[in-house]
Amino acid sequence: MHRKLVVANWKMHGSLAANQQLLEGYIQRLKPLENVDVVVCVPYPYLGQAQSLLQGTSIAWGAQNLSKDLAGAYTGEVSVAMLQDFGATHVIVGHSERATAYCESDENIATKFMQAKSHALTPILCVGETLIEREAGVMEMVVAKQIDTIISMYGASMFAGAVVAYEPIWAIGTGLAATPEQAQAMHEFIRGRIAAHDKDAANSLKILYGGSVNSQNAVQLFVMQDINGGLIGRGSLNAEEFEGICRAAN
Numbered sequence: 336m337h338r339k340l341v342v343a344n345w346k347m348h349g350s351l352a353a354n355q356q357l358l359e360g361y362i363q364r365l366k367p368l369e370n371v372d373v374v375v376c377v378p379y380p381y382l383g384q385a386q387s388l389l390q391g392t393s394i395a396w397g398a399q400n401l402s403k404d405l406a407g408a409y410t411g412e413v414s415v416a417m418l419q420d421f422g423a424t425h426v427i428v429g430h431s432e433r434a435t436a437y438c439e440s441d442e443n444i445a446t447k448f449m450q451a452k453s454h455a456l457t458p459i460l461c462v463g464e465t466l467i468e469r470e471a472g473v474m475e476m477v478v479a480k481q482i483d484t485i486i487s488m489y490g491a492s493m494f495a496g497a498v499v500a501y502e503p504i505w506a507i508g509t510g511l512a513a514t515p516e517q518a519q520a521m522h523e524f525i526r527g528r529i530a531a532h533d534k535d536a537a538n539s540l541k542i543l544y545g546g547s548v549n550s551q552n553a554v555q556l557f558v559m560q561d562i563n564g565g566l567i568g569r570g571s572l573n574a575e576e577f578e579g580i581c582r583a584a585n
């Protein structure tokens with residue numbers, strides 16, 4: 336069985352003062368939880384702060400995006416090497432809030448995934464369907480296309496040791512989480528899709544659920560066989576609430 340992984344995605348929230356308080360809360364509250372891995376993905380400017388506060392604790396840190404290019408004249412972009420300079424171990428790739436607002440294609444997302452993976456950073460690939468797509472019954476097709484783009488561009492072995500987060504867009508920030516059965520069905524589908532090409536990669540992959548996870552619904556989700564943890568937005572902005580979610584995973 337996989338050790339559970341809980342990832343905080345702070346999105347564009349925080350300040351030096353607020354982060355310090357929140358991270359100190361994380362450190363104190365999560366210390367006794369030895370059976371869960373925790374990562375916090377902070378906005379770029381706060382990577383140095385996360386590094387100095389979290390170094391030597393069991394909490395790892397990462398970013399919410401990275402450039403598909405390694406270096407060069409790409410104003411406003413941040414490279415994988417820059418993330419590593421600040422000790423980041425994880426990076427979110429293809430979050431739907433970026434994919435829609437900043438027009439990220441599946442191909443660009445696949446390249447970012449490959450860049451992270453080939454530089455020993457763990458990519459957290461976000462996939463998921465809109466409400467219209469679910470109601471039309473094409474959610475598996477939508478998610479399959481996101482996964483297949485990576486498989487066809489770089490091979491299924493890219494998924495070995497990586498993380499996929501199933502985040503149905505209709506569940507993000509709405510308070511309306513997927514049911515454990517809905518999430519489990521999609522997680523099983525994702526693992527199977529990758530297993531058809533590379534069984535070992537599929538087995539070593541962690542699949543997180545994201546979308547309105549809170550301390551009340553976390554246990555029901557995390558007990559499902561293919562749910563290996565969660566990607567947490569709003570619930571990560573309060574140390575007590577985040578502790579409840581991590582405790583469920585622990």
Ligand code: 13P
Nearest residue numbers: 344507508546547568569
């Ligand atoms: P919420 O937990 O706020 O629904 O956000 C989920 C998410 O988008 C995490 O990446």
